[in-house]
Amino acid sequence: MTTQPRTPSGSPEGGQFERTPRPEALVGATLVSMSENGTDGSIYFPERLHSADEHLSWWSTVPVPDEVLQAVMDDYSNSRVVTVNSIVGKYQRMQKQPEWSDAEYAARVKDASLDFDRRVQQLKERIPEKLDRFAVRDAVRTHLAWTYRHTLPDEEQAKVEQTQVTVGDFRGTPAEVSTHYAMPGFSARQPEAFTRLPDDNAALRQQLAQLRAQIDAVDTTTKKIYVSDMVEQGYSADQIDADLRGERPGAPVGGRKALKSFKKS
Incomplete structure (x- = not known):
């Protein structure tokens, strides 16, 4: 506890105290970010960066825990199925129109079914049956760079979306890389894998x-x-x-x- 001398000394009336000098408030102070270049952060608590180049550079080197990589590897077959289904959707038999004969309707249904099967097969060819363990780390990084592009200004987001990157034996935009390695399916099946720290206990x-x-x-x-x-x-x-x-x-x-x-x- 601190005390201040009264003015005048010994006078009880009014309870006046001498003015204690204090430093003037800072004018025009600027808060400086704790990390200007993205040296802090993790996949669970990523850095908010300012440009597409910084964003892609940071995500291309951020450490990815082995527990996450193993989870991606273990779930890949299911993630692949979910990714394919999310793109092509569920097959729905077309409704017969009054002007179609039974034969015409059957032919149309057959053509639509074959077309659906072709689309599914094309996607399966785009998404490898097995995940390359040498590419999985960069696949996760690229997927997260794509996922968090919304933290950038609009112009920088567009740059991220148009950038060509190479992961493993595949080259494409971050979105194409993410799909190629079935990352959307994994995120859908395990939504907390990239956002919640693993439970060590x-x-x-x-x-x-x-x-x-x-x-x-x-x-x-x-x-x-x-x-x-x-x-x-x-x-x-x-x-x-x-x-x-x-x-x-x-x-x-x-x-x-x-x-x-x-x-x-």
Whole structure:
């Protein structure tokens, strides 16, 4: 606690205090960004950059955890299917028009079905059946660069969208690279994979849950054996319940009475 001298000294009237000089407030101060060149940040908490060049440069080198890469590899076959389906959509049989004959309608349905199958096949050819593990890291980076392009000004977004990049044996725009490696499907199936830190304790919690289940199983088995032994000794159901609660069950009531007590319960 600090005190200030009163003015005039020793005068209680008014409770005046001497003015304490304070530094003038800063005028025209500018807040400086903690990181001007994107040296901070991660895929979970990325840097907001200012140009397409900075954006693509930062995303081309940002570390991607191996846990994320393994998840992408493990889920690739499903991600590929989801990516294809999201582009071609679900096949819907066309409605028959009144002016079509049955033969014409059947022919139109067949042509539409074949056309749909061709589109699906073309997409499957564009998206590899197996994911190149040497390309997966840059595939994730390119997908995220495409995903976060909205953080840039409109002109810079357009530059990102038009830029040609090479990932593995494929060259195209970031959107084309993302699709080629089925990244949209993975993001749809695991929406938090790129936005939430991996849970380092998940495996430990799973092991603890398994251990608890094993202990419960052993406890149940032991209790069954114990109860069976008490039944053989002639204890009734109420006596066994009391014993399990930690109370004294008293002397056994005998075999017949014990059996009757179980029938009643």
